[in-house]
Amino acid sequence: xxxxxxxxxxxxxxxxxxxxxxxxxxxxxxxxxxxxxxxxxxxxxxxxxxxxxxxxxxxxxxxxxxxxxxxxxxxxxxxxxxxxxxxxxxxxxxxxxxxxxxxxxxxxxxxxxxxxx
Numbered sequence: 001x002x003x004x005x006x007x008x009x010x011x012x013x014x015x016x017x018x019x020x021x022x023x024x025x026x027x028x029x030x031x032x033x034x035x036x037x038x039x040x041x042x043x044x045x046x047x048x049x050x051x052x053x054x055x056x057x058x059x060x061x062x063x064x065x066x067x068x069x070x071x072x073x074x075x076x077x078x079x080x081x082x083x084x085x086x087x088x089x090x091x092x093x094x095x096x097x098x099x100x101x102x103x104x105x106x107x108x109x110x111x112x113x114x115x116x117x
Contacts, residue, residue, distance in 0.1 A: 006112075010095040013062075017089030020069070024078050024085070031086070038090040045107060053102040060091045060101060 021031050044055030058064060069084025071077070094100070100112030108115045 007096050010092045013092040014089055014096065017085050017092060021082075021085050021089075024082055026078070026082060030082070031089075034082070034086045035090055035093070038087055042107075049106050050104045052107065053104045056107075057101045059087060060094060062088055062091050065091060 018031070021028075038059045041055045041059035042052065045052030065084050065087035067084070068087060069081050072080030072082070072084055095112070098112055099115065100110030103109040103111070
């Protein structure tokens with residue numbers, strides 16, 4: 001039951017990201033092009049599990065995403081707001097599919113449990 005509740009919550013947060021995006025002046029196709037961009041942070045795993053987990057977690061942390069959005073609002077920077085929305089929406093989408101923040105033990109080990117089990 002808890003798994004369903006978490007997925008519903010993350011779905012609502014993903015919808016919030018879409019809602020916030022509509023207030024920006026970017027065309028909608030930007031959202032769909034950029035939604036997977038935070039996964040480029042997985043390239044950190046080239047340097048090992050510790051670096052990989054660090055870079056992955058920074059770009060998949062909702063607090064960092066919200067900070068980007070708030071700074072973008074404060075400094076009137078739609079680019080920074082867009083970055084925040086994409087990071088936030090992507091993180092919610094990942095959580096919907098069961099991908100969580102990574103432990104240094106390896107890519108498969110997340111705060112939501114082991115991937116593939």
